[in-house]
Amino acid sequence: MGAIEQQTHIQDAGWTPLLLVICVTVTIGTTVPVGYFFGVLNAPAAVIKRWCHEILDSEYDTESDADDLNLLWSFIVSVYLIGGICGSCFGAWFSNKFGRKGCLLISCMLLLISALLFAFCRVTKSLELLMLGRFAGGIASALIFTAQPMYLLELAPNSLSGSVGVFTCIGVTGGILLAQLLTLPELLGNEQLWPHALAAYALLVLLCLLPLWRFPESPRWLYLIKGDTAGSEAALQRLRGKQACVQQELQQLQYTQSNMNKAHTLSQALRETQLRLPLLLVCILQASQQLSGINAIFFYSLSILTEAGFSASFATWLNLGLGSFNLCASLLSPLLLHRFARRPLIFISCALCAFSLLCMSFALYFMLSTQSLALRYVCIVFILLFILGFQLGLGPIAFFIGSELLEDAGRPVAMSAGSLFSWLGNFLIGMCFPLLQSVWSSFAFLPCMCVCIFCLLFSWRYLPETLGREPKDVAPLMSKGLRSKVN
Template sequence: MCAAGIGGTFQYGYNLTIINAPTMHIQKFINQTWLERSGFQLDVQVLTLLWSIIVSVYPLGGLLGALLAGPMAIRLGRKKSLLFNNLFIILSAILCGFSRSAKSFEMIVLGRVLAGVNSGISMNIQPMYLGESAPKKQRGTVTMSSAAFTALGLVLGQIVGLREILGSEECWPFLLASNVVPGILQLLSLPFLPESPRYLLIDLKDNNSCICALQRLRGHSDLGTEMEEMLAEQEATRGQRPKGLCELIQEPTLRRQLLTIVVLSSAMQLCGNDSMYFYASSIFQEAGIPSEKIQYVVIGTGSCELITSITCTIFIDRLGRRALVMGGYSLMSVWAVVFMVALSQQGHVSWMPYLSMVCIFAYILSFGIGPGLYIAAGNRIK
């Protein structure tokens, strides 16, 4: 089952990180390209605008991918959708990798859109595939492994983006194209895994293929109890068709669940975790860490999220998703208040920058306990 994680949410965390490493090099490339085309350099405001577009089109592509994920999962199936999804990341790598040779920063913009589409699709379909293929007792743990792969991608993106590896001026196109590696790994490994048994039975009505898939996944033929549960689910959904967004909103029986998902998803996006990553370098500099060493310390922020995601994956089935989400947000609230006080007193108290550093790590750890697990698990609350 790791193939889906390697090529799925792994890329989400990886793509979030690699664009931040060679910022100055890409901005310099944009300026030089414009100078060769027009004969004059860009204004700082225009250069900032173009850079902002490069950064912001990634989540825009993610929105498009999320909208495509539902129809793809139904029409192609979970496995084929994940395999087809790698086409977007391969095209993205080609565009970004050859952008400097082609002297086109527009290729980077389009490549980032395609990378976002890839992440949007995989972040929705991959937890679905894992959850539907896992045994009932291990479903929470297996589904939550998405969070661990996301955090792992974040850490590896930080490592690969180091100046000594691919974060230099000469290698930044290879850095932007390196997200193709997990896609290739998935293309090589996922074909050897079966399709989701629930998709085969409930969507395709193919009992024989479902039994074969379960036997390959479980390694035994004692499937009576599990088949009874899926047959009962099939019977309960008989005659129903997948609902569109407008139909979901208008369905009274689903309104509370939909509201829960919207509130929690909005809270996850507005909680400020990405801001912690963004301001980490400046906070570390205020604490007196040498500029050339900050890039190594920043890796610790991603490592915090990786540690908590792995740890909470072990306890998810015992504690439940709701307890972890509420606990994570509660801790984040406490550390946010402490962080605000520490920032306001940084110029007056000598040890406050160190407290700010502690708050950054503690905040990211708290995020990994709950909100990070929630979004990686496909918005499922227990």
């Protein structure tokens, strides 16, 4: 009888058509545009730089040399990351004030405003519109990174937390690939159409905006934060469809509410010993995800490939192939995270990333010194191995681990703080990697390797296993801070 009840429980807690539609729609309308922002400036950089040079001369009466133009371009690239850092600072407040879905709707509005600024920057000959568009997109992306993982995880039953959690990573990798494809010179990445390339993601936002408006809000937010019991029950009824399952989850929410503290601010969370280690884990995993080298590869992939001796046209298509492999590897994540524990996946991921970066650095060094044609392809093999290792654990798990480590009161703060560290890591890579590359050449990836090793050791010591566990069951394992023993 117990086995039959357990089987029924698992069946009730599985996928439903509405949940699958929500996951796909929200991913296409929010995280794919975020990935698009990451990859859209890579291929058309030279074209946009020439336009910036013309605008400086004609509209601002400024004679700019190569150094001035590179400084301006660095700011155009990094202002998106600055917007992300700013957005992360109030992501938790937005998620609690307007709800998870409400925060995503606000993000969509900001993305559309950003697209309009891009579309008109060339016509109006305005560098300011281009920069404002990047800044607004950064704020929207930070809100998405805070709210989207929480929204999907709070809609899904506990048995699917890993499966729905990876949609964030899939969306980002899909957006990078879409940007690489649309910014090919044969499509939108040319002198006439580059503003449309920057704004093309708006079609996805518009396509998903109306369905998103009709989707249910997070039942946990409605019940625990807003106090709307009837609204929470109605949302669960739409999501689960079976009254027994709905009543069971409502009972769990009632129990959680009776034992839940008020929503935390970051300063309040840091004063509570039992929350410090979970917050630290979320921040370190998010920062390590960005500092691992994945963004260095995709930010500067064209320059790396041309430095390896490939022609510019071949390097562009090869870069598109890397983006395709990145997306395919991310599609393995739902299956892996549904079946395998988080800790071993993180360990394997970090170890494989560190090994790949070490081997790639030496392969690049010997290739440049010997001009060996064979070593070009060895470098590509290690880049592919790194991408595969990243998507095994470090890529997807970092996005949603905060929702599995912390209960409802501390969850928005943790996700917002993790997002902040993610953007800071991204900004650091964007600013420092070119300098490291100019000084250390092929060995510029070694600091990224050290980050992967540190993340492996810290996770081995402090990261508890969360698969199949409620946050309330995981919390006691981290209650003593850095003196905790998770095994």
